[in-house]
Amino acid sequence: MTTPILSTHALTGGYGDFQALFGIDLHLDKGEVISLIGANGAGKSTFLKSIFGLLPVAPDMVRFEGTPVGGTPAHQMVRKGISMVPEGRRLFTGMTVEENMRVAIDNARMSEAEGPWSRDRLFQLFPILKEKRRQPIENLSGGQQQMVAISRALLCQPKVLLCDEISLGLAPKVIREIYAVLPEISAAGTSIVLVEQDVSLAREASHRLYCMLEGRITLAGASHDISREAIAAAYFGAA
Numbered sequence: 001m002t003t004p005i006l007s008t009h010a011l012t013g014g015y016g017d018f019q020a021l022f023g024i025d026l027h028l029d030k031g032e033v034i035s036l037i038g039a040n041g042a043g044k045s046t047f048l049k050s051i052f053g054l055l056p057v058a059p060d061m062v063r064f065e066g067t068p069v070g071g072t073p074a075h076q077m078v079r080k081g082i083s084m085v086p087e088g089r090r091l092f093t094g095m096t097v098e099e100n101m102r103v104a105i106d107n108a109r110m111s112e113a114e115g116p117w118s119r120d121r122l123f124q125l126f127p128i129l130k131e132k133r134r135q136p137i138e139n140l141s142g143g144q145q146q147m148v149a150i151s152r153a154l155l156c157q158p159k160v161l162l163c164d165e166i167s168l169g170l171a172p173k174v175i176r177e178i179y180a181v182l183p184e185i186s187a188a189g190t191s192i193v194l195v196e197q198d199v200s201l202a203r204e205a206s207h208r209l210y211c212m213l214e215g216r217i218t219l220a221g222a223s224h225d226i227s228r229e230a231i232a233a234a235y236f237g238a239a
């Protein structure tokens with residue numbers, strides 16, 4: 001059996017005294033896209049933040065290429081090869097599109113030349129960003145801003161990309177545009193974890209799917225093999 005690029009082991013976590021996650025076991029193989037679905041408050045964002053070093057976890061709860069990395073600060077995670085597109089995008093107003101794209105690599109003291117993703121390649125992936133590259137970020141639509149957030153993460157040349165609800169608040173046409181680039185991203189060598197509220201979208205875009213309910217994984221399997229009934233039961237906690 002090959003070592004997963006990313007795995008979590010009985011991962012627990014939360015906020016101070018409040019426990020939100022209760023022993024999450026999950027793995028992501030090289031070249032895979034997996035999705036994590038679940039109702040509001042199930043713990044999906046908390047889980048991504050725990051992987052990415054934004055919430056405290058024990059070292060062995062997160063392994064990257066087999067090595068314990070749990071609790072490593074986010075900027076060091078980026079250098080190791082994990083990037084995150086956070087919920088709500090978290091872009092910097094008052095900065096241009098291009099400045100926003102560069103901010104994470106500058107912060108992690110990385111260079112664009114370290115991997116497959118250069119600004120030019122990202123402008124091929126999202127041509128509208130080339131046109132708008134010198135504009136302040138606040139002039140862009142929500143979908144275009146999401147493209148910047150994805151580009152910012154990719155410029156760090158991640159082996160693993162964590163995406164937290166990248167479709168949230170966007171029109172269906174824009175969501176399709178953004179999801180259409182995911183195969184190209186994974187073909188370039190980046191494995192992807194998608195947190196997604198839209199179950200159909202999650203199934204279509206991923207090889208495997210995990211469902212989370214109240215801080216626990218209630219279902220895992222190949223996206224196209226899991227029935228809608230099984231997903232509904234796992235999602236809502238029906239017996």
Ligand SMILES: Nc1ncnc2c1ncn2[C@@H]1O[C@H](COP(=O)(O)OP(=O)(O)OP(=O)(O)O)[C@@H](O)[C@H]1O
Pocket residue numbers: 015018020038039040041042043044045046047197
């Ligand atoms: N900063 C915080 N402080 C305390 N509790 C929090 C905080 N953020 C989230 N929680 C709680 O942790 C639990 C999991 O929340 P989380 O945001 O991870 O869920 P989610 O599945 O990502 O939901 P959503 O789809 O609404 O983003 C919820 O009970 C939530 O109220």
